[in-house]
Amino acid sequence: MPADKKSDVTLVWLRRDLRIDDQPALLAAAERGAVVPVFIWAPEDEGDWPPGAASRWWLHHSLAALDSELRARGSRLTILRMQSKSGLRYLAKQTGASAVFWMRSYDPVTQARDDRVEIGLRIAGVQVRCFKGASLYEPWEVVNKQGRPYRVFTPYYRACLALSSPDRPLPAPRTLPAPTNWPDSCELEQLELLPKIDWAAGLRAAWSPGAEGAAKRLDDFLEHALAGYAEARDRPGEDGVSRLSPHLHFGEISPRRVWHAVCDFLATRPGRAHRAAGEAFLRQLIWREFAYQQLFDFPGAPAEPFDERFAAFPWRDDEQALRAWQQGRTGYPLVDAGMRELWTTGWMHNRVRMIAGSFLVKHLLLPWQAGARWFWDTLVDADLANNTLGWQWVAGCGADAAPYFRVFNPVAQGRRFDADGRYVCRWIPELSKLPDRWIHEPWAAPAETLARAGVELGRDYPEPIVDHVAARARALAAFAAMRRAAGKREKKRK
């Protein structure tokens, strides 16, 4: 291969696709000649949503993993700390690269950046090619019979299934031809992605960032959890879910790889239970697609509610309540367990996200954007599309949202999905001696039971900061007030 011919050098700009498997940009570049894989750390290019603290921790380790994977194949990762546009132009000049390849992504922040970069490169006479591969479908591929994007999940889901199944994943390039000279690169440490005070022990214990960790996670899930997924996925005390979300967010594994791995696995195991489990899981992958599509069509969603009536919602401003929620001190064990799991591991079980989210928005009447911000900073899988859509759904203001009157009861949810209190005890050990019967509502336990479990409310564990019944009534009243106000405004307009 004429790898030393200058005109054949291609920069592959890696962003949230930190893998070499099923990497169309990398594959195409390798076929063209020498390849320079590049990562540019430019948080200021990401507008209001630069990666949060937990995401930066993940990113650091993911980049390290990618670099060693590349080195094992005679290549390496070039890292820059610059604006994306000037960084790529600089590198193109330094390496004599005639082209830059990357994989398309679809959130408004990234898109705006990519457009600027593309124009800048073309002006400099550098060829640009963007590839599909970050999602199963591109946002414009799935539209209704009127050619408009879907707003409701179920028809969207059915439309996806009606399409031909997602493309098979591409192989990793067989070789990654090196350029004659490698360009200058930062040391990974210079990006200062890791926290200055090391709070990441819980993250280290819970995760293995990188493609290898992702592949292992997928194998474990297929082997041990997929069969029971349909039911177990709702019980946070069990290992019933895939935990692939951060790996998917950073593109360490491709959604097509996951999709087909699940399908291939199921093909060898016929039977109704497996089929139901497989459907339930693939449905979740389609939710991810749906979120990307929604954000693509409504770029304002991270800040503004889909349902405009909610712009007039009487949110409260209560710093103390927000802190209590963030720190897992609401006095509702399931909510607090979730918030502590998040703080410790950078991740929270999906069912608990709904319950904790609902609690912030409905019991505390704090704006969903405040919850979205906290999650953004603390989740290792923080993803603008998924996070935004999830919060809008919980708040009841999304395009396809839960009805507002659906207020999760943390006690009832606990009894239903964490009946033995295993999840609560794991994250709130101070309650672990409490009998199952009271684990989700310690305030209702007889004084003697509490004493025997070594729990004094207000000292070892907080009293509930709001009363469920009163808070629920308050939330429904606030919703009614908002609807009245919106109705009035509507009348005025006419």
Next chain:
DNA sequence: TTTTGAGTTGTTCGA
């Protein structure tokens, strides 16, 4: 154009 059926994940109340 109009009509019809339906919409991820819940709670509470009363029979």
Next chain:
DNA sequence: GTCGAACAACTCAAA
């Protein structure tokens, strides 16, 4: 303890 209905209306999607 279990069951069905009410909770709200609205808009989407397709026929």
